[in-house]
Amino acid sequence: MYGVVLWSDSQDHKAVIWCEDHGDLAYYRKAAGDGPVRLEPGDWVEFEVVIDRHLRLALDPRRVSDGMLPELVETLAGMQPQRRQPEQCSAAGREAAARGSAEIIPFAMTRRTSPFPSRHSMLRHA
Numbered sequence: 001m002y003g004v005v006l007w008s009d010s011q012d013h014k015a016v017i018w019c020e021d022h023g024d025l026a027y028y029r030k031a032a033g034d035g036p037v038r039l040e041p042g043d044w045v046e047f048e049v050v051i052d053r054h055l056r057l058a059l060d061p062r063r064v065s066d067g068m069l070p071e072l073v074e075t076l077a078g079m080q081p082q083r084r085q086p087e088q089c090s091a092a093g094r095e096a097a098a099r100g101s102a103e104i105i106p107f108a109m110t111r112r113t114s115p116f117p118s119r120h121s122m123l124r125h126a
Helices: 068-079 090-099 119-125
Strands: 003-009 016-020 025-028 044-052 055-065
Touching: 016 044, 016 055, 025 044
Parallel strands: 025 055
Antiparallel strands: 003 016, 003 044, 016 025, 044 055
């Protein structure tokens, strides 16, 4: 799978990656046998994906391009979340909101275009 690094911690060797399939984010943490990997926000990476306890984990990330999408992190940070109208929420969601809590809903892709470059264009840049 390909993705863009949204956040990284070079001291703890961790990263959060937005995946090309627009599914759940993938989380990377350096394992004992991993070689040196330095990931920075905006880097375009290729990695293997496994699901462990409902988390999407990135294994063996390989940088395809440094800083391919550096503006993506700022763009996402500046976006305002879309609020659902009360009539769009389930009864459980309305009850959670009244308690000051939240209803957790799965991520649903609403965009029709992808911010990710096509695989074909990435191969030309590599």
